[in-house]
Amino acid sequence: MSDLKIIVQKYGGSSVATPERIKAVAERIKGYVANGYSVVVVVSAMGKTTDGLIKLAGEISAAPNRREMDMLLATGEQVSIALLAMALQEVGVDAISYTGSQVKMMTDGNFSNAKINSIATERLEGSLRQGKVVIVAGFQGIDADENITTLGRGGSDTSAVALATVLKTRDCEIYTDVDGVYTADPRIIANPKKLNEISYDEMLELARLGAKVLHSRSVEFAKKFNIRLHVRSSFNYEEGTIVMPREEMMEKFVISGVTHKMNQAKVTIRDIPDRPGIAASLFGRLAENKISVDMIVQSTGKDGIASISFTIEKDDLKKTLGICESMKSEMGGTQVDSKDDIAVVSAVGVGMISSYGVAARMFRVLAEHGVNIEMIATSEIGISCVIDTKYIELAIKIIHKEFIE
Amino acid sequence: MSDLKIIVQKYGGSSVATPERIKAVAERIKGYVANGYSVVVVVSAMGKTTDGLIKLAGEISAAPNRREMDMLLATGEQVSIALLAMALQEVGVDAISYTGSQVKMMTDGNFSNAKINSIATERLEGSLRQGKVVIVAGFQGIDADENITTLGRGGSDTSAVALATVLKTRDCEIYTDVDGVYTADPRIIANPKKLNEISYDEMLELARLGAKVLHSRSVEFAKKFNIRLHVRSSFNYEEGTIVMPREEMMEKFVISGVTHKMNQAKVTIRDIPDRPGIAASLFGRLAENKISVDMIVQSTGKDGIASISFTIEKDDLKKTLGICESMKSEMGGTQVDSKDDIAVVSAVGVGMISSYGVAARMFRVLAEHGVNIEMIATSEIGISCVIDTKYIELAIKIIHKEFIE
Numbered sequence: 132m133s134d135l136k137i138i139v140q141k142y143g144g145s146s147v148a149t150p151e152r153i154k155a156v157a158e159r160i161k162g163y164v165a166n167g168y169s170v171v172v173v174v175s176a177m178g179k180t181t182d183g184l185i186k187l188a189g190e191i192s193a194a195p196n197r198r199e200m201d202m203l204l205a206t207g208e209q210v211s212i213a214l215l216a217m218a219l220q221e222v223g224v225d226a227i228s229y230t231g232s233q234v235k236m237m238t239d240g241n242f243s244n245a246k247i248n249s250i251a252t253e254r255l256e257g258s259l260r261q262g263k264v265v266i267v268a269g270f271q272g273i274d275a276d277e278n279i280t281t282l283g284r285g286g287s288d289t290s291a292v293a294l295a296t297v298l299k300t301r302d303c304e305i306y307t308d309v310d311g312v313y314t315a316d317p318r319i320i321a322n323p324k325k326l327n328e329i330s331y332d333e334m335l336e337l338a339r340l341g342a343k344v345l346h347s348r349s350v351e352f353a354k355k356f357n358i359r360l361h362v363r364s365s366f367n368y369e370e371g372t373i374v375m376p377r378e379e380m381m382e383k384f385v386i387s388g389v390t391h392k393m394n395q396a397k398v399t400i401r402d403i404p405d406r407p408g409i410a411a412s413l414f415g416r417l418a419e420n421k422i423s424v425d426m427i428v429q430s431t432g433k434d435g436i437a438s439i440s441f442t443i444e445k446d447d448l449k450k451t452l453g454i455c456e457s458m459k460s461e462m463g464g465t466q467v468d469s470k471d472d473i474a475v476v477s478a479v480g481v482g483m484i485s486s487y488g489v490a491a492r493m494f495r496v497l498a499e500h501g502v503n504i505e506m507i508a509t510s511e512i513g514i515s516c517v518i519d520t521k522y523i524e525l526a527i528k529i530i531h532k533e534f535i536e
Numbered sequence: 537m538s539d540l541k542i543i544v545q546k547y548g549g550s551s552v553a554t555p556e557r558i559k560a561v562a563e564r565i566k567g568y569v570a571n572g573y574s575v576v577v578v579v580s581a582m583g584k585t586t587d588g589l590i591k592l593a594g595e596i597s598a599a600p601n602r603r604e605m606d607m608l609l610a611t612g613e614q615v616s617i618a619l620l621a622m623a624l625q626e627v628g629v630d631a632i633s634y635t636g637s638q639v640k641m642m643t644d645g646n647f648s649n650a651k652i653n654s655i656a657t658e659r660l661e662g663s664l665r666q667g668k669v670v671i672v673a674g675f676q677g678i679d680a681d682e683n684i685t686t687l688g689r690g691g692s693d694t695s696a697v698a699l700a701t702v703l704k705t706r707d708c709e710i711y712t713d714v715d716g717v718y719t720a721d722p723r724i725i726a727n728p729k730k731l732n733e734i735s736y737d738e739m740l741e742l743a744r745l746g747a748k749v750l751h752s753r754s755v756e757f758a759k760k761f762n763i764r765l766h767v768r769s770s771f772n773y774e775e776g777t778i779v780m781p782r783e784e785m786m787e788k789f790v791i792s793g794v795t796h797k798m799n800q801a802k803v804t805i806r807d808i809p810d811r812p813g814i815a816a817s818l819f820g821r822l823a824e825n826k827i828s829v830d831m832i833v834q835s836t837g838k839d840g841i842a843s844i845s846f847t848i849e850k851d852d853l854k855k856t857l858g859i860c861e862s863m864k865s866e867m868g869g870t871q872v873d874s875k876d877d878i879a880v881v882s883a884v885g886v887g888m889i890s891s892y893g894v895a896a897r898m899f900r901v902l903a904e905h906g907v908n909i910e911m912i913a914t915s916e917i918g919i920s921c922v923i924d925t926k927y928i929e930l931a932i933k934i935i936h937k938e939f940i941e
Contacts, residue, residue, distance in 0.1 A: 150595035184615070190555035191619050192626040199625070202633055203618035206611040210589070213608035214596050220604070221597040228607055232637055233682055277638055 135259055137300040138163060141173040141269060141291035145308040146365035147211050148178035150218075156306075156365060157218035160264055164224055169259045171298060173269040173291040174215055176207025197242035201271070201281045205231070208268035208287070215266050226264040229254065231279070236272035236290065238280045245272055245280035247289065250297045267294060285346020292349050296356040303358050305345065306365035311372030312337070312344050314535045315389045319527050324535060326387055327370070330377040330481050333387050336513045340477040341392040350374060377481055385482035385489060386534035389527050395425070396448040396471040397505065397517060399440040400455060404463045410439060413462065416454055422447045426475070426508040426515060440506055442517060445471050473505060474523040477515040478530055489534075490514050496533045502526050540664055542705040543568060546578040546674060546696035550713040551770035552616050553583030555623075561711075561770060562623035565669055569629055574664045576703060578674040578696040579620055581612025602647035606676075606686045610636070613673035613692070620671050631669040634659065636684070641677035641695065643685045650677055650685035652694065655702045672699060690751020697754050701761040708763050710750065711770035716777035717742070717749050719940045720794045724932050729940060731792055732775070735782035735886050738792050741918045745882040746797040755779060782886055790887035790894060791939035794932050800830070801853040801876040802911065802922060804845040805860060809868045815844060818867065821859055827852045831880070831913040831920060845911055847922060850876050878910060879928040882920040883935055894939075895919050901938045907931050 140160070147153050163170050175181075184203050188195045195203075212228035219226035235251035258265045269287025272280050282289050288305055295303040312334070313323040329337075331354035338347045344362060353360050353374060363371025377383075403409055410429060417424055427441045443451055448471055455467045483489045490507075493514055497504060502525065506517035518526055545565070552558050568575050580586075589608050593600045600608075617633035624631035640656035663670045674692025677685050687694050693710055700708040717739070718728040734742075736759035743752045749767060758765050758779060768776025782788075808814055815834060822829055832846045848856055853876055860872045888894045895912075898919055902909060907930065911922035923931055 150592065153596060187555065187615075187619065188622060191558060192622045195622045196625050199618045199621040199633060202621070202635075203615060206614045209611045209614070210592075210608060213604045213611075214592065216604040216607070217593060217597045217600045220601050228604060230607075230684075279635075 135169040136167055137169045137171060137259065137298050138302040138304065139171045139173065139291050139295040139298065139300060140304045140306060141287055142175065142306045142365055143287065143308070144175040144178050144180070146306045147174055147215065150214070152365075153211075153214050153218045154221075156215060157222050157224065159365065160219060161222050161224050164264060170264045171255065171259070171294055172215065172264060172266045173287055173294060174208060174211040174266065175269050175287045177211055180207040180210070198278055201242045202279050204281050205268070205271040205279045208270050212266045212268045219264055219266075224264055225262055226266060227258050228266040228268070230268045231271035231290075232273045232277065234267055236267075236293075238272035238274055238282070240274040240276070240278065240280065242278075242280055244283035245274070247272060247282070247293045250293060252297050255294075255298065283348075285349055288346055288349030289352055292352040292356070292358050292360070295358045296352070301357065301359050302361070303353070304361045304363060306363060307344070308364060308366060309344065310364045310367070310369050311362050312342075312374075312388070314387065315527055315531050316391070319524055320531050323531070326372045328373050328375060328380045328382055329387055330380060331374060332377065332512055333479050333481055334374045336479045336510065337388050337390050340475070340479065340513060340515060341390045342388065345374070383482050384480055384535070385486045386478045386480035386530075387482075388479045389531045389535070390477050390479065391523055391527055392425070392475040393520065393523065394445040395442050395473050395475055395517070396445045396451075396469060397440060397442050397473050398448070398451055398455060399438060399468045400459070400462065400466070401438040401468070402465040403437045403439060409462050413439070413455075413458060416458060417451065420450060420454060422451055422454075426506060426517065428506050428508065442473070442475065442506070470505075472520045473517050474520045475515050475517055476523060476526040476530065477513055478534060479513040480534075481512050483512055483514070492533065493530060496529050497526060500525060500529050540574040541572055542574045542576060542664065542703050543707040543709065544576045544578065544696050544700040544703065544705060545709045545711060546692055547580065547711045547770055548692065548713070549580040549583050549585070551711045552579055552620065555619070557770075558616075558619050558623045559626075561620060562627050562629070564770065565624060566627050566629050569669060575669045576660065576664070576699055577620065577669060577671045578692055578699060579613060579616040579671065580674050580692045582616055585612040585615070603683055606647045607684050609686050610673070610676040610684045613675050617671045617673045624669055624671075629669055630667055631671060632663050633671040633673070635673050636676035636695075637678045637682065639672055641672075641698075643677035643679055643687070645679040645681070645683065645685065647683075647685055649688035650679070652677060652687070652698045655698060657702050660699075660703065688753075690754055693751055693754030694757055697757040697761070697763050697765070700763045701757070706762065706764050707766070708758070709766040709768060711768060712749070713769060713771060714749065715769045715772070715774050716767050717747070717779075717793070719792065720932060720936050721796070724929055725794075725936050728936070731777045733778050733780060733785045733787055734792055735785060736779060737782065737917055738884050738886055739779045741884045741915065742793050742795050745880070745884065745918060745920060746795045747793065750779070788887050789885055789940070790891045791883045791885035791935075792887075793884045794936045794940070795882050795884065796928055796932055797830070797880040798925065798928065799850040800847050800878050800880055800922070801850045801874060802845060802847050802878050803853070803856055803860060804843060804873045805864070805867065805871070806843040806873070807868075807870040808842045808844060811868075814867050818844070818860075818863060821863060822856065825855060825859060827856055827859075831911060831922065833911050833913065847878070847880065847911070875910070877925045878922050879925045880920050880922055881928060881931040881935065882918055883939060884918040885939075886917050888917055888919070897938065898935060901934050902931060905930060905934050
């Protein structure tokens, strides 16, 4: 396909929420066709369609069968692809829509969270060669037995990246209702900076630490297959943010984003003998109970007595405390404490790797403003601090000011 | 599959219009499973879903591409099958849903009005053998290139009959919101009689002459493959009407139904030379213009001068008159008349074949009540009279009284 200039575009639910929005998307695609692009489009379900279908299923069953849930949810994207094909034809652009089944978007059989194994390109390529815009239903695939599967949250982004990969193009645009990736949440920072570029790792770290622009799996996929993800708005023609390999980036900030997580809780188990296997046993038990643990800090005091602190979603606190209490004697711990009014503020940036003292600078500005740090966790490109919920806005503002403004 | 007691059930849109209705259908199916049946269920889209989707497409394009329209409409049935499978599982009945694609409901490529060519039974039979209720999306199939097709109006009935055929069972229930086939429209006749049985031919004739219970294609299909169609209500447990071969019927009425068509118009072309090919040429031209002609009467007068009268939908009158005028000289006809306030009343019954004088009796009772007959057409099992619209209710009542009450 090297003779075709292929671009993959993914339009999210807000970009195709109404017939008018779908027509606007068709006009945008028409512009790319006029510029010589062979366009492959991935669309999500219109607006809140998926939520509506989930609600409908909820009226039938409190715990709907996952195969049938995927059968149900896959209809949302099928509606969108048909309507977008009609809208393109209406403005004189030849187009054809395909379900996940029709392009053999093969996945494993893990309903509601399936992984893509392969995509057949013959039919896609055939339609592109005929000069058609090809519209593929996002979020869905089929397993080896032709059961319909869905890819989980953010699945359409992953569909788009997978299509770019098999069609051997690096150009993948992710259209959404924001202009790109910002250095902070605009609801907190009045004028955050829009990033022109960000590395896969930073994007993954931001997603992990609370940012909601792209789902992690699509970024991991893009990183693995070296796809440049252009995150941009379908409501204007501004350039957005390109998620790309670190080594290709022109601009590298020390900190490229400040993010946060609310509704967290912290649990501390004190006075545990520092003996191998205790952490494994505790966190194994939590995982069995589907409790997602975020930060973990273990400290060893004198006489080999340790304490373990970790953070979880506030909703899981009660269940977690129950498990900890039941394991206390087994662990030899004498005290379980918890705190449910905490939040996590994080700074992320590849520049940290080569800049000394970023962590120290961050701790200093927080201290200068009287923000007490309860826990600290670091990764290669990120620093996270657990603080009191009441200080979260202040913390974001001062870190953003210190490193970005 | 001869060891399994298979029944095919089709539930129409009103039978699955809400989550509550779907749960009620699940309970009904559960009863059949408890009685040892292997149940194959065909469902339509919920309530007015299809109309909603058509409206949505209309907001995008005045003449949507038919392939994409089928892609769009097929989602309606897919939602229903998933929800019904969940509802069955919720009441402890093992069930699995399949799209037309998944059961290889192969059709021709005539989008929006496709014909079924074949159905693969392996998967269906496999699921039935596992003790599952199998739920199949009605109205939809795929063509040889795996494009999604739909079967046109009444398509889900046809899906059900086709499934009964390939699964080699004669038992096919068509659930709707009426109790069965009645001898007349209950909006006109206060207490019409519900028929326990009706022959395929009568049902076809009734459908052709205005009755709306079953679509003709499903009845033709049932006749061809000798399937007994049990038309009944999903809102109660009354027996409905069984559509069956004439020779198997226990009760044979002279007249089994009185039906009518409103909004008809009559066109008469007078003084045409009685020459071969004129009718063919006229009706050929009307067909090219997609005008559906219902009754046709040609009479030859003295000196080989003929006149032709025919009925059409009132909406087509203007177009028809234009075509007739343009062909008048070609036909040698001197006058084109029309009347747009006519209706057609018909009596249908296999008993006519062996009862003499049914037509005469019908004409007599109409005359006794001052109803003038403008045109008459007869078939083996039906008599239709064109009358003034204002007499239609009266005509239905007196014919129903004479032959049925």
